[in-house]
Amino acid sequence: MSAAEPDLGPEPRQPKVSVVIPAYNEGEHIVPVLDRLFDAVQLPCEVLVVVDTPEDSTLPVIEKYAAAEPRLKALVNTYGRGPANAIRFGIDAARSPAAVVTMADGCDDPRQIDDLARLVERGVAVAAASRYMAGGQQVGGPLLKSLMSGTAGRSLAWFARVGTRDATNSFKAYSTEFVREVGIDSRDGFEIGIELAAKARRLRRPIAEIPTIWLDRAEGDSHFQLRRWLPKYLRWYRFAFGPPLTVDQVRAKSRQD
Template structure:
């Protein structure tokens, strides 16, 4: 394998954003990497934008991954399934300002972390121009999970997150909506006692295209993993209650350990 990092980018008509994002990755990312652009349908305007302007991301390996269904969750799952590198990161399609932190995240992974969070709420991070309802919910969730549930990150709800190969291969994802998989993997890794790190990240409200983050629609799914995080901290739940993969093609020799999820 000639790359150490797979950068999974879920897209939905991101033609107005993707070239700047790929250009930033090509300029700033030093870790040998491959970019997986995960799309729903062939008419997505992201595809011709990338194919017709290879000069904007010269030297960056790019592959296109067609989702088996539709939606943000399906896009990320398609990327995970196609990934082969020892480290995987889910990166926003409209983010042309955080490429420079990926090498720092990789360095933490190499020092033993299984998850590294890109944190808007630690020193050096920021979240700007966020719609007020989303900002209130996200900041409240972050404060609650970090200070009360004792999750070792200040930004537990972000979808911009890096995972080790063993997280992708060994922990089954039960969520099926939006970016809920991200907090699910985080709280399961926490229950297992695996290491979690974070680096400061920037966040600005997108300028082109519509966000796929649907706060109210996904809220019940997020609350399930809130309860899981609190149960880990206050009910001393066993690591054996984490659902592990039993697919022999992804994790040979593992048996599925089923739980009540909480």
Template sequence: MNETATPALSLVLPTYNERENIQRLLAELQQVITIPFEAIVVDDDSPDLTWQAVEEIAAIHPHVRLLRRIGKRGLTSAIGDGIKLARAPLVGWMDVDLSMPPAKILELLKAIEQGADVAVGSRYVPGGGDARAVSFHLSVQLMLSKILSILGGWMLGCRFRDWSSGFIILRRDLLSGYDLTGDYGEYFIHLIYTLIKRRHAKVVEVPYILTAREIGESKTATNLWGLVRRGRKYLTTVWHLRFGAAT
């Protein structure tokens, strides 16, 4: 890969206390992605100095860019701010905890080469899966995610399964005039619905297996009450989209 070439893909990587994981992920991305790309790391001023580690990498590798946000936090806004910096015709994002395999990006890109407007890494199509159910908490999380998968497709009338994926590559022009909405994963429901129903994009789901993180703490709800509150936000988003309260 030519690190100084005009990027064909802008990959947004939101981070908070992911120093070790982001270093590993950036190294793996450089190995597996064969087209010119830029990695835009959006860090919310991590106490573990994630931003400093990325700054050092960016000084050596010009395809790595850093946005350090001070006094501002949140997954959805971090992705949105990264998208605003994107220079490539294709933009994507993924978790940085290595639970999403970097090599799958090649399959997402291939789906777009074959005619898709949007390619989503999906746990809920044949060949996909979620290998994180190693505790009661994670088992409940997986159950709620599957319920959302069923209800989302049924209520919104979309032939789509993984409504909480967050692993995606799409044509950047499809986001023109659109801002991600929500404070966590519910943004993805609104985005996919908008792409399918309002922008008539061809969305393809590519199977992958989500694995448990090895290093650091999850940013997902860490207790049952947190899962219930987050699940309620997801279902409320589906309800508003279905019955016309959301815009």
């Protein structure tokens, strides 16, 4: 290095996992979630917290945290409001081969992010953290929501052979190459998890799962809208059943259904 060249320090490591966190007015509640995440994840990573507007109360908290944590980035979603659009935006911005979607409410176990990403590294299209397999558990949360997601997950595993007993869980890792190949059609809630599992199944791409223990959020309010989003889940539930398709057929059919 010549005397005229500034020392910029070591080059940032290429991330092996991009952690995408959709957030909506979490404010300071997101700080302990980030603390646990950065303590748990050992792989080179980038953490993308995606909000819908510059006025979101999460944004200044993330920007302050990121001043001391270069792996953290705040993104303002330009695809439209709602968690589906925030997740789409985050995955599109991901720089790594594996994108793990996790929630801002602390319900997911960040110690499993590395394991999920490594499954993608080994060749699966979708790696799910499963509440409904042996060793998994859901602690707290609305009883009706739990009953419906458990029934949907187990029936998709048994009858559609989707490859996970928890297709509805948002806590999943995706091959970013696979996602960009098939696209994301969801535009509303958290139905992306079941959409991409259903698309992987119709393409006969590998899906894997590991057990997880989901804990209901301790602080803040849930923004899950069961009545509004249920028809979206049912659409992708039905899509999971059927003969193998090509990528072009998946893209065409998913737009028709």
